[in-house]
Amino acid sequence: MTVKAKAVIKAYYGKPQKYAYCNGCSTGGRQGWMEAQMYPEDYDGILAGAPAFNWDRFIPAELWPELVMNLDVGAPVSQTKLMAVTAAAIKACDGLDGVIDGVINDPRQCHFDPHSLVCGRPGAPTDGTCLASQEADVVQQIWRGARGTHGEFLWYGLEPGASFAGLANSSSATPPVARPFTITLDHWRLWIEQNPSFDWTTLTTASFETGFRLSQAKFHAVIGTDDPDLMAFRAYGGKMITYHGWTDQLIFPKGSIDYFNRVVAANGGLKRVREFDRLFMVPGMNHCAGGAGAVNFGQSGVVPVSLDPEHDAVLALQRWVEHGIAPDMLIATSQPVAFTRPLCPYPAKAHYKGTGDNTDAANFVCVGGDQDHH
Numbered sequence: 001m002t003v004k005a006k007a008v009i010k011a012y013y014g015k016p017q018k019y020a021y022c023n024g025c026s027t028g029g030r031q032g033w034m035e036a037q038m039y040p041e042d043y044d045g046i047l048a049g050a051p052a053f054n055w056d057r058f059i060p061a062e063l064w065p066e067l068v069m070n071l072d073v074g075a076p077v078s079q080t081k082l083m084a085v086t087a088a089a090i091k092a093c094d095g096l097d098g099v100i101d102g103v104i105n106d107p108r109q110c111h112f113d114p115h116s117l118v119c120g121r122p123g124a125p126t127d128g129t130c131l132a133s134q135e136a137d138v139v140q141q142i143w144r145g146a147r148g149t150h151g152e153f154l155w156y157g158l159e160p161g162a163s164f165a166g167l168a169n170s171s172s173a174t175p176p177v178a179r180p181f182t183i184t185l186d187h188w189r190l191w192i193e194q195n196p197s198f199d200w201t202t203l204t205t206a207s208f209e210t211g212f213r214l215s216q217a218k219f220h221a222v223i224g225t226d227d228p229d230l231m232a233f234r235a236y237g238g239k240m241i242t243y244h245g246w247t248d249q250l251i252f253p254k255g256s257i258d259y260f261n262r263v264v265a266a267n268g269g270l271k272r273v274r275e276f277d278r279l280f281m282v283p284g285m286n287h288c289a290g291g292a293g294a295v296n297f298g299q300s301g302v303v304p305v306s307l308d309p310e311h312d313a314v315l316a317l318q319r320w321v322e323h324g325i326a327p328d329m330l331i332a333t334s335q336p337v338a339f340t341r342p343l344c345p346y347p348a349k350a351h352y353k354g355t356g357d358n359t360d361a362a363n364f365v366c367v368g369g370d371q372d373h374h
Helices: 004-015 029-038 055-061 064-072 079-097 133-144 184-194 203-221 230-234 252-265 311-324
Strands: 021-025 045-049 239-245 277-282 294-296 331-336 340-343 349-352 364-367
Touching: 021 029, 029 045, 045 277, 055 184, 055 203, 064 133, 064 203, 079 133, 079 349, 133 184, 184 203, 184 331, 203 239, 239 311, 239 340, 252 277, 277 340, 294 340, 340 364
Parallel strands: 021 045, 045 239, 239 277
Antiparallel strands: 294 331, 331 340, 349 364
16 A cells, blocks of 8 residues: 555656655554564654554463453452552552652552452452452462463563453353453464364463464464564664553553564664664553543644644654654643643653642653653
């Protein structure tokens, strides 16, 4: 489509386009990365949100929450209890960035233990939302991510503070059973097992690990879309902005960090990579849009606050491509508008300065990157 569109433009205007841009989220984000990896001269600038790369791993790993609930509890943990877990995690870790705003800034710093909510423990809820010990174990396993029979890392999990809704939908069955995400279920039935009548509830930790590794072996080359070698894209002069919400319920956000770190390792280090590729992690952002954080910054059709490259990721990308000014910060706005926050290029993250209005991005600083940006 890119090649055909360029041909139409040249035929109609009598000359080729000056610049070409790609903007998409989820599968669209994966397609943006496929362009950079496979057709590095198609686009001058690519904005890729919550990219669905690592498909052969994150899609089968999306069954992990339902699997551990089935194996350890025998039924889904109630949404009421899971909502209480999320609220407790946010309360415990909200202030780590210096401000209380209902959002965990960096879930990797959150070490909240769901076992503190086990019924009968000091401080545990008494309103019916306390957890059985096995339920607390399950929450911990969901956050930790998919593991093999002997605890080997397979893939990342849901982050503390992210909603569990959608990962454990109770059906009308008695007792209730979880209904995994349709795409995940189909991947297991039709692609991994190649058996339309496959029953996921028959999986054990061992057979889950076997299926997960089979998915990698069969489909990584087809739809992994995670080749870290971007030398050709860099040589062409292409620029890439990726964003990913920390409370993404569908595509686990650490997968984007995992890929970015591999890009850094394969392309000459962080300083060199940041000349053409920047990753922005968005606290409190769900899958592609929405969430309790500052989640509006002109991405994928979301109306920007102003026609200012600092407030609009598309304009920031355009300025980077056409004027060589890299985005050291994006200003994002919550919805409804209650506060603004800077989004910082990974590995930097925003931190409140300690003075001034804590609803204003101007009173935050990006720290922890290769340099501090004010």
